[in-house]
Amino acid sequence: xxxxxxxxxxxxxxxxxxxxVEAAPDLAAVISPPYDxxxxxxxxxxxxxxxxxxxxxxxxxxxxPAAKPGGDPYTNAAEIADQWLDAGVxxxxxxxxxxxxxxxxxxxxxxxxxxxxxVWQPLDVGVILPHENVRSGPVEDRxxxxxxxxxxxxxxxxxxxxxxxxTKISADAVSAPPLRSAQTxxxxxxxxxxxxxxxxxxxxxxxxxxxxxxxxxxHHRYTTYGYLRDELH
Numbered sequence: 513x514x515x516x517x518x519x520x521x522x523x524x525x526x527x528x529x530x531x532x533v534e535a536a537p538d539l540a541a542v543i544s545p546p547y548d549x550x551x552x553x554x555x556x557x558x559x560x561x562x563x564x565x566x567x568x569x570x571x572x573x574x575x576x577p578a579a580k581p582g583g584d585p586y587t588n589a590a591e592i593a594d595q596w597l598d599a600g601v602x603x604x605x606x607x608x609x610x611x612x613x614x615x616x617x618x619x620x621x622x623x624x625x626x627x628x629x630x631v632w633q634p635l636d637v638g639v640i641l642p643h644e645n646v647r648s649g650p651v652e653d654r655x656x657x658x659x660x661x662x663x664x665x666x667x668x669x670x671x672x673x674x675x676x677x678x679t680k681i682s683a684d685a686v687s688a689p690p691l692r693s694a695q696t697x698x699x700x701x702x703x704x705x706x707x708x709x710x711x712x713x714x715x716x717x718x719x720x721x722x723x724x725x726x727x728x729x730x731h732h733r734y735t736t737y738g739y740l741r742d743e744l745h
Contacts (some may be wrong), residue, residue: 519637520721521672523628525608525713529663530692535601536564539694543702546729547571547666548650564601568592569665572657586660593661609706610716612685616701626682626707626716627667630725632737640670640734641726650732655739664737668730677719681712 536542541562544550547570550558558567572589596602611627633639658664690703707713727734 519639521639521723521725522631523720525610526629527604527608528611529602529604532600532603539692540696542566543694564596586656589657590660607708609708612682612705612707614686614703617699624682626678632741639724641724642731643726644731646731646735651735654733654736658736658740668733669728670725671728672723672725677715681707681716
């Protein structure tokens with residue numbers, strides 16, 4: 513008899529796949545806004561900005577018919593990701609980590625959060641909370657993409673009440689030089705740090721266990737994870 517999923521907010525360390533410095537010395541050239549706010553003109557601009565811009569993975573096109581008749585955008589994205597991994601454009605970190613991500617303008621911090629592999633929870637158990645409904649079209653689109661890629665190329669954004677160990681450890685982390693940083697055209701600096709210390713990871717785990725989080729952006733992707741979880745397990 514299967515047990516019910518643990519009713520706790522859990523964020524697990526993972527080996528992030530990131531752009532290498534050699535292939536992407538200027539991260540601002542390869543990052544993009546979320547897929548669902550990109551219009552056709554911006555998509556073309558991002559594609560022209562750098563041949564390795566992530567828009568080719570999150571908002572892929574079908575290959576040219578001459579190159580691959582009958583190809584679809586999702587398989588094309590998977591093949592591009594594999595090519596970038598083989599060529600060293602992307603590489604997985606050696607050590608699982610939680611990652612602190614910060615946006616700032618000058619000395620003003622606009623956003624600080626922590627990336628991890630969240631343990632999926634049904635939305636009716638009161639751990640991860642939605643605030644909007646989802647539509648079948650976007651779910652089917654993201655499901656086809658993640659099936660083909662065997663990966664998730666985009667994060668979702670959760671909000672929770674901070675002030676505990678996670679907040680302190682994240683604040684301590686940003687006192688060190690970041691792993692990578694980029695300044696985008698709007699003047700915002702994006703920075704990333706890794707947390708690998710076992711004591712810090714254990715403290716974050718304990719701090720989050722009794723908390724709730726609300727989906728701020730990514731309801732369709734979160735719903736997609738549920739379908740993938742059922743398929744994989």
